[in-house]
Each structure stands twice: as C-alpha cells, then as structure tokens.
Amino acid sequence: MSGFAPVFREAGLLKRDRAFIGWVVLTLLLSVVSVVGGIAEVSKQRETIARLIEGDREDRLEARAKQGDWGGAAYYSFHLTYDPPSNFAFAALGTRDQEPWKHRIRMLALEGQIYERDAGNPVLALTGRFDFAFFAAFVLPLVLIAVLHDLQASERGAGRHELLIATSGISSSPWRLRAWLKAGAVFIAAALPLLVGCIVSGTSMTRSLMAPAILCGYLAFWSFVSYRIARRERNPSVILATLLGVWVMVGVVGPAAGKLVIDHQVPVPQGADILMTQREAVNDAWDLPKEVTMDAFVARHPEWSQYAAVDRPFEWKWYYAFQQVGDQKAEPLSLAYRESRLHRDRLAGWFAWLTPPALLQRSLQRIADTDLRAHMEYEANVRLFHGQLREFYYGKLFPDAPFDTDALGGLPEFDPGMAAP
Amino acid sequence: MLSNRLRLQAEELRVIRGGKEVLKGITFAVAIGEVYGLLGGNGAGKSTTLLTFLGFLDLAGGNARVNDALVSEDVVAARRSIAYLPESASLYEHLNARENLRYFLGLAGSAGDDESMEAALDRVALPAEARDRRLADYSKGMRQKVAIALAILRNTDTLLLDEPTSGLDPTAIDEFHDLVRTLADDGKTVLMVTHDVYGACQVADRIGLLRDGRLVGEFSAPAGGRIDTEAVHRAFSSREAV
Ligand SMILES: Nc1ncnc2c1ncn2[C@@H]1O[C@H](COP(=O)(O)OP(=O)(O)O)[C@@H](O)[C@H]1O
Ligand SMILES: [Mg+2]
Numbered sequence: 001m002s003g004f005a006p007v008f009r010e011a012g013l014l015k016r017d018r019a020f021i022g023w024v025v026l027t028l029l030l031s032v033v034s035v036v037g038g039i040a041e042v043s044k045q046r047e048t049i050a051r052l053i054e055g056d057r058e059d060r061l062e063a064r065a066k067q068g069d070w071g072g073a074a075y076y077s078f079h080l081t082y083d084p085p086s087n088f089a090f091a092a093l094g095t096r097d098q099e100p101w102k103h104r105i106r107m108l109a110l111e112g113q114i115y116e117r118d119a120g121n122p123v124l125a126l127t128g129r130f131d132f133a134f135f136a137a138f139v140l141p142l143v144l145i146a147v148l149h150d151l152q153a154s155e156r157g158a159g160r161h162e163l164l165i166a167t168s169g170i171s172s173s174p175w176r177l178r179a180w181l182k183a184g185a186v187f188i189a190a191a192l193p194l195l196v197g198c199i200v201s202g203t204s205m206t207r208s209l210m211a212p213a214i215l216c217g218y219l220a221f222w223s224f225v226s227y228r229i230a231r232r233e234r235n236p237s238v239i240l241a242t243l244l245g246v247w248v249m250v251g252v253v254g255p256a257a258g259k260l261v262i263d264h265q266v267p268v269p270q271g272a273d274i275l276m277t278q279r280e281a282v283n284d285a286w287d288l289p290k291e292v293t294m295d296a297f298v299a300r301h302p303e304w305s306q307y308a309a310v311d312r313p314f315e316w317k318w319y320y321a322f323q324q325v326g327d328q329k330a331e332p333l334s335l336a337y338r339e340s341r342l343h344r345d346r347l348a349g350w351f352a353w354l355t356p357p358a359l360l361q362r363s364l365q366r367i368a369d370t371d372l373r374a375h376m377e378y379e380a381n382v383r384l385f386h387g388q389l390r391e392f393y394y395g396k397l398f399p400d401a402p403f404d405t406d407a408l409g410g411l412p413e414f415d416p417g418m419a420a421p
Numbered sequence: 422m423l424s425n426r427l428r429l430q431a432e433e434l435r436v437i438r439g440g441k442e443v444l445k446g447i448t449f450a451v452a453i454g455e456v457y458g459l460l461g462g463n464g465a466g467k468s469t470t471l472l473t474f475l476g477f478l479d480l481a482g483g484n485a486r487v488n489d490a491l492v493s494e495d496v497v498a499a500r501r502s503i504a505y506l507p508e509s510a511s512l513y514e515h516l517n518a519r520e521n522l523r524y525f526l527g528l529a530g531s532a533g534d535d536e537s538m539e540a541a542l543d544r545v546a547l548p549a550e551a552r553d554r555r556l557a558d559y560s561k562g563m564r565q566k567v568a569i570a571l572a573i574l575r576n577t578d579t580l581l582l583d584e585p586t587s588g589l590d591p592t593a594i595d596e597f598h599d600l601v602r603t604l605a606d607d608g609k610t611v612l613m614v615t616h617d618v619y620g621a622c623q624v625a626d627r628i629g630l631l632r633d634g635r636l637v638g639e640f641s642a643p644a645g646g647r648i649d650t651e652a653v654h655r656a657f658s659s660r661e662a663v
Contacts, residue, residue, distance in 0.1 A: 009527040016515050159511045166475045166505040167575075168528045169497045 010177050020182065023147050027140070027189040034135040035197040038090035041129075042201070045089075045096065049082045052102060056080035064408045070396040071316025073408060074107040074389075081105055081385055081414050083378035086369040087203045091194060091211060092133035092361065094370025101375075103382060107393060109326035110386045111334050112278045114379060115271040132194055133364040136215055137357035138251055140190055141222045145243040147182045148226035151175055153236035175231070183223040191215055207367050214367075218360045254355040262347045268340040269333050278330035285322035297321035300328060307398040317397040324390065338376060345372040381418055388412035426452050428488060428579050428610035429474055435482035436469055443469050445634040446483060451627075453578075456601055456611045458625030460618060460657060465631040467614040468508050471581045474612070475500055487579065501529075504575035508583040508614075510568035514557040518547060518567045521556065525571050533574055541570040546596055561588030569597065573604070580604065582613040586620055598624040618657050622650040630656055 014020055059078050067073035083101040095101075105113050152175055155161045164174055191212045198208040226243055233239045285293050290310045298305045301324075310318045352359040365371040392412055395401070429451040436444040444466050451457040459467050472478050473485045476496030485492045487499040512521040519538060526533035542552055545566040556564055565588045572580050582601075586594045601611055601624050615621050621628050628648055630638040638656050642648045 005527060005532075009524060013513070013516075013524060016513075016520075018515070159507060159509055160513075162472065162475070162477055163505060163507045163510060163525075164528065165477075166500050166503065167525050169500040169530070174528065 006174075006177055007181070010174060010181055014178070014181055014185070020147055020185075023143055024185050024189045027143050027186055028193065030135055030139055031132065031190045031193040034130055034132040035090065035193045037129075038093060038131045039197055039201060041093060041131075042085045042090045045085050045101065049084055049102065052080050052082065052104075056104075060408075060411070064405050067403075069316070069403050070393060070401070071319065073403075074316070074320065074393045074397075078104040078106060079385070079389060079414065081378075081382045082416060083375070083381070084416050087201045088198070088207045088211065088368040089370050090197055090201055090368075091131065092364035092368040092370050093129055093131045094133070094361075094365035094368060095372055095375040096370050097129050099375045101378065105382065105386055107320060107323070107386075107389055109278050109282050109323040109330075110383065111327050111330040112275045114382060115274050115334075115337075132197070133361045133368075136190060136218065136364070137360045140186065140219065141247055141251070141357070143186055144183060144219065144222045145226055145240070145247065147186065148179055148223060149230050149239045149243055150236040151179055151182075151227070151230050153230065153234065153239060156234065157236070176227075179223060179227045183219055187216060187219050190219075210367055211364060214360065214363050218356060221356050250355045251357040255352075255358045258348065258351040258355065258358075262344050262351065266340050266344045266347065268344065269337045271337065274330050274333045274337060277333055278326045281329035282322060282326040285325065290318055293318065293322045293325055296325045296328065300324070301394070304394060304398045307400075317394075320390070320393065320397060338379070341372065342376065378416075381414075381416065384418055385412065385414045427486075428453055428455075429457075429612055430486040430489075431470065431473070431483070432486070433483035434470070434473060434485060435480065436466075436473060436478050437481045438469065438478070442481070443634050444473070447631070447634070447636040448483075449629050449636060449639065451610055451612050453610055454605055454608050455626045456605045456613065456624055458621035458628040459612065459614045459631055460616065460621050460628050460653070461631035462616060464633075466634045467616075467631055468583050470631070471505070471583055471612065471614060474581060475503060475505060502577050503579045503581055504572040504577040506568050506572045506580070506582040506585055509587065510565065510583075512556055512564065512567055512571070515555055517555050518542060518552045518570075521567055522571055522574060526574055529575055531575075537574060538570075541574045542567070544573060544600055545570045546593065562590055562593055565589055566593070569600075573600075578608075579610045579612070582611065584614055584616070586615065586617060594620060618654050619650055622648045622653055628653060 056079070063073055063077040067076060081103045083096075085096060085101075089096060103113060150157075152161060155164055168174060194211060194215070195208065197203075198211070225246060229242050229246075230239050233242065294308045294310060298308050304317075307317070348358070349362060352362050362371065366373075389412060392410070396403075396407070401407075427450045431447055431449050433446045433448055434444050435442065435446050447466075447470065449457070459470060461467050469478065473480065474487055474492060476485075476492045476499055480493065488502060490498060492499045513524065516524065519535075519542075522538050522541070523533055526538075539552075542549075547563060547566045547570065551559065551563060556567065559567070565585070569582075569585060572582065586597055589597060598620065601613070605611055605626070613621070613625065625648060626642050628640045629636050630640075630653070640648045640653055640656075
C-alpha cells in the first residue's frame with residue numbers, strides 16, 4: 001500500500017465531516033473579507049495620494065504665478081509628502097491606520113506640522129482594523145481551537161475511541177494525522193486568499209513566500225498547543241475552556257499587560273508638548289531681540305553668518321530663521337519622543353515572543369512596511385525634504401537673490417524613497 | 422505445551438478504574454477455535470476484561486496474554502491479532518456501510534476489496550439496498566450488523582465481541598450465533614460478552630460467570646451438546662458463588 005494511503009483515508013473522512021467543512025469555508029470567507037478589505041483600503045490610500053500629487057502640482061504652479069518674492073512664495077506654498085503603501089500593505093495595515101501617512105507641509109516650523117495629528121492623544125487601539133494580520137492573529141486560532149479541541153473527545157463521546165485505536169494498532173494513530181490535515185486545511189483556506197491578494201497587488205516573491213511561511217509557523221504553534229491540551233484532557237468542555245483561556249492570555253491579557261508595563265517603564269513625551277514648545281518658541285520670537293534669534297540660527301547654519309544682520313523691522317530671512325529656531329527648541333523633545341517610541345517598540349518586539357498573536361501581527365507589519373520603523377522612516381523623509389526646502393529658500397533669502405519665477409522650478413521634489421537606507 | 426493452544430489468558434487479573442477495584446483477580450483462558458461467553462450483570466467488569474486484552478488499561482496485578490505474549494509487552498501485536506467489537510459500537514454516521522468498512526479496514530492497514538466486503542455484509546444479512554445509505558438512517562440492529570461485518574473482515578485470529586447481539590432482532594440473533602459458530606469452526610477464537618443467558622448458552626463452548634469483578638463460575642458444554650441454560654440461569658440469578 002502506498003505511504004499516502006492513510007492521508008487519503010483520513011482526508012476522505014474529513015471531506016465528509018460537515019461541521020469541519022463549515023469551519024474551513026468560514027475561514028476562507030473571512031480571509032477573503034480581510035484581504036479584499038485590505039486591498040480596498042490600500043487602493044483608497046493610493047488614490048488619495050495620486051489625487052494629492054495632482055493637487056500639489058497645481059498648488060506649486062499657482063504659487064509660482066501669484067507670488068512676487070521668495071518669502072511670499074515660501075510662505076504660501078504647500079508641499080506634499082506621503083508614504084505610499086507597499087505592495088503587501090493590504091495584508092497588514094499596521095501604523096497606516098493610526099499614524100498619518102501624508103502631510104502638506106509648509107516652510108514654517110516643521111515639528112508642529114508633523115505632530116499636529118498626535119495632539120488629540122488618540123486611544124491606541126489594541127486590535128485595530130480587520131485586516132489579514134488581525135484575522136490571522138486572533139480569528140484563526142479560534143478556528144483551530146474549534147476544529148482541534150475535540151479531536152479525540154468527539155470520538156470518545158461517540159464511543160469510537162477504543163475501536164479506532166484498537167483497529168489502528170498504534171496508540172496515536174489517527175489523531176496526529178487528523179490534526180495535521182485539519183490544521184493544513186485551515187492554513188490553505190486562510191493562505192489562499194492572501195496569495196491571490198499578493199498576485200493582484202503585485203507583491204514581490206520574497207514577501208509572497210515569507211508571509212505564508214510565518215503564518216504556517218504560527219498555525220503550527222496553535223495546532224501544537226491545541227493538540228497537546230486535547231490529548232491530556234478527556235472532557236471537551238474543559239479542553240475548550242482551557243484553550244480559550246490560552247487564547248485570551250496570549251492574545252488579549254498578555255499584550256495589554258505588556259503594553260502597560262512597557263508604557264510605564266518607558267515614558268514618552270506627548271506629541272502635543274512638542275507642538276506647544278515649538279509654537280511658543282515661534283510666538284515668543286516676535287518679541288525677542290532679532291540678534292537672539294539670528295545667533296541661535298547661525299549656530300546651526302554658520303554658512304549664512306555673513307548675511308545674519310537684520311536691519312528692517314520685518315525680513316523674511318528673520319521670519320524663517322525663527323521658524324527654524326522653533327524647531328531647534330523642540331528638537332530635544334522630538335528626539336526623545338521618537339527615541340522612546342522606538343524604545344517601546346523594541347521592547348514590545350521582545351515581549352511579543354511571549355505573545356504569539358502580537359508576534360504574528362508585528363511580523364506581517366514588518367514585511368508590509370507598516371510597522372513603527374517604517375513610519376519613522378517616513379517622518380525622516382519629511383524632515384529631509386523639509387531640510388531641502390529650507391536649503392533652497394535660504395539660498396535665495398539670505399544672499400537676497402532677485403526673485404525669479406523660473407528658479408522656482410528648481411524646488412526640491414519629494415521622493416518617498418529618499419531617506420531609505 | 423498446553424498454553425500453545427490458548428489464544429487468550431487472564432491470570433489473576435486485577436484492574437482499578439476510577440479508584441475502584443473493578444477486576445479482583447480473575448483467571449480464565451480461551452483456546453483456539455473456542456467460543457467463550459463472559460456473562461454477568463451491569464458493572465460486573467465484562468467490558469473491562471475485554472479492554473485489558475487490548476492493552477487499554479493498566480493492570481494493578483496479574484497478567485493478560487494474547488497468543489502467549491504479555492499484552493503489556495507488545496500491545497501492537499495484541500491489537501493486530503484481535504478484531505474488537507465495542508459495546509454499542511458506533512461507526513461513522515455520515516458514511517454509508519461500505520465507506521465505514523473501507524475506512525476502518527484502511528485504518529487496520531488492510532485494503533478491503535469490494536467483493537469480500539459485499540460477502541461480509543451478506544453474511545450479516547444487511548439488506549443490499551441499505552448499503553449505500555448513511556448509517557445515520559440505520560436502525561440500531563443494522564448498525565450492529567455493519568460493525569460485526571467489520572470484525573469479520575479484519576480476518577484476525579481472535580474476536581472480542583462486547584454485547585454483539587444488542588439491538589438485533591431474534592432472527593438476526595440466531596443468524597449471528599450461526600455465524601459465530603462458523604467462525605469458530607474455521608479456527609477463530611471468540612470471546613463474547615453478554616448478559617443474555619439464553620443466547621450465551623446457544624453459542625458458547627464455555628461460559629464464565631462474572632460478578633462484581635470476580636469469576637464466580639464456569640460452565641462447559643458437554644461433547645456435541647450445549648451448555649445447560651437452566652443451570653447457568655440459576656447461577657446467574659443466585660447471590661452465591663457456584
Ligand atoms: N471509564 C471508566 N472509569 C472509571 N470507572 C469505570 C469506567 N468504565 C467502567 N467503570 C466501572 O467499572 C466497573 C465495571 O464496568 P464494565 O466493565 O463496563 O462493566 P460491564 O461491562 O460488566 O457492565 C463499573 O463499576 C463501572 O462503574
Ligand atoms: Mg459493558
């Protein structure tokens with residue numbers, strides 16, 4: 001007899017098990033819903049970006065046509081920055097749900113513009129949207145628990161347990177194979193829509209292979225836990241309650257407790273404080289002696305020291321200098337904010353090894369470039385681009401270059417990949 | 422050597438289940454080609470005795486042997502040489518008779534060919550038109566017939582049958598007894614649990630009377646005859662050991 005005969009035998013039995021087929025179909029449906037929802041959200045974000053890029057071009061042309069001096073041109077122009085979703089973002093929306101992925105920035109002080117959205121101190125959702133990562137992390141284990149918890153208990157209940165073992169001769173015989181087949185079927189039902197989503201989204205080969213591999217490992221973990229607990233206990237209700245307890249612990253309580261401890265251990269300055277500090281610095285500057293501002297500015301930009309004298313009551317170069325000094329004042333807070341957020345994230349990454357659902361979500365978000373690291377890269381991009389804008393305008397404002405509309409064509413362009421390593 | 426003619430041996434068998442001593446040192450043996458009826462009331466320990474031969478229970482004392490080998494030492498060999506019909510055997514409700522047979526035979530590692538499956542279902546007199554229906558639509562007796570057919574198809578030396586006639590109508594019981602006799606004449610060893618005194622006397626070469634975990638009496642059929650139902654019935658209903 002071929003070595004696959006037992007597989008065909010058990011698969012044939014499973015195929016006829018209506019309840020099991022129901023679970024597989026449900027898994028397939030939920031996976032489809034999560035993938036379709038993710039793709040819809042990502043294409044909505046892409047469309048938004050495309051629309052903004054179009055608008056940005058028009059804005060720039062308009063600003064160029066209307067303005068008569070460098071300072072005004074800089075003052076009235078908006079510049080689009082954005083973080084396009086990766087071709088795997090549909091599966092794990094991650095920070096794209098909570099953090100801004102687009103800004104229209106001006107030549108003014110930057111830090112406040114970046115963190116404007118954070119000022120509301122949003123309640124951080126523990127779970128987030130029903131994307132594939134959420135579905136896989138939280139719903140799939142429940143499906144596995146449902147189909148695996150009574151693997152043996154159901155046969156006991158039906159009075160077949162001893163017959164099956166006595167007939168097979170070996171003590172573990174059909175159980176392990178059945179567990180493998182059930183988990184395998186659930187995996188395929190979950191992974192298939194994901195793979196189709198990858199093909200539709202033009203996801204790279206590496207990502208398309210890595211995601212199912214990680215998912216496979218995750219389901220192996222849950223299958224193993226379910227199988228072990230189901231083996232040890234006889235009463236299916238006790239098995240079910242135990243497994244649901246594990247799910248609640250590692251899926252809900254564990255991550256929440258971890259977040260609590262990490263948040264307590266690593267304080268993060270409020271985004272609103274950065275905004276306030278910078279805004280106060282800018283507002284105060286109007287009343288300060290101009291040399292105070294210019295000295296602080298020149299300390300950062302010695303290349304403009306020879307043009308630092310401000311003779312008239314209002315000069316654009318002074319105006320932009322105190323915008324920059326506002327950023328300089330907020331810089332320590334902003335740096336601390338970013339560093340401590342990354343620190344928290346690193347700790348959360350370590351802690352996630354104790355809470356597999358969080359680990360899976362994080363891994364998928366990492367692949368999708370929707371984790372905090374990717375968001376920070378985007379912020380770095382915004383700062384870099386804003387720096388380039390400043391360099392361009394400083395080069396006109398400080399030497400007092402004559403206004404030239406055509407020269408505005410040389411404005412730096414935002415490139416989402418500019419700061420990428 | 423005498424023991425070479427013995428398929429099943431229980432030697433001072435003691436089993437504790439759920440903290441209670443269920444078998445309190447029972448000794449009996451079943452020879453090749455013999456039909457042995459294990460008789461007793463509810464909770465006497467009949468099913469437990471069968472389970473010990475299949476290696477499902479830890480022994481608190483004594484030995485269980487199949488083909489002279491200790492079950493505890495080679496449980497796989499014991500199970501492979503035994504076809505087991507559990508008490509109120511339930512096969513898969515969502516499969517039909519043929520599919521059930523094919524599944525369980527596959528599990529035993531033997532591919533059941535259609536011809537022998539039909540023959541076995543003929544032997545247990547399962548109506549042909551029922552064979553493609555799911556067991557969910559079967560009567561208790563029809564299900565029992567499929568389970569018996571499975572035990573036959575296993576084609577093992579030994580059959581352990583736990584209340585095989587439960588659910589069968591009188592005609593089917595008679596046919597079943599004929600079937601058991603035929604199997605024994607072919608050299609199969611049958612250990613059959615029942616609480617049907619009359620039925621046991623019809624078919625068994627020997628009967629062991631089990632009461633509260635003890636073997637309280639044994640009856641043998643005289644050469645060419647049957648065990649005296651009267652005597653067994655008297656022993657069965659009395660409170661004393663025989
Ligand atoms: N799974 C079990 N766990 C604990 N005790 C059991 C179990 N099965 C049976 N028993 C006890 O063992 C005794 C013998 O049971 P059993 O062998 O099934 O009796 P019989 O088949 O003769 O009716 C009974 O008292 C019963 O309560
Ligand atoms: Mg019983």
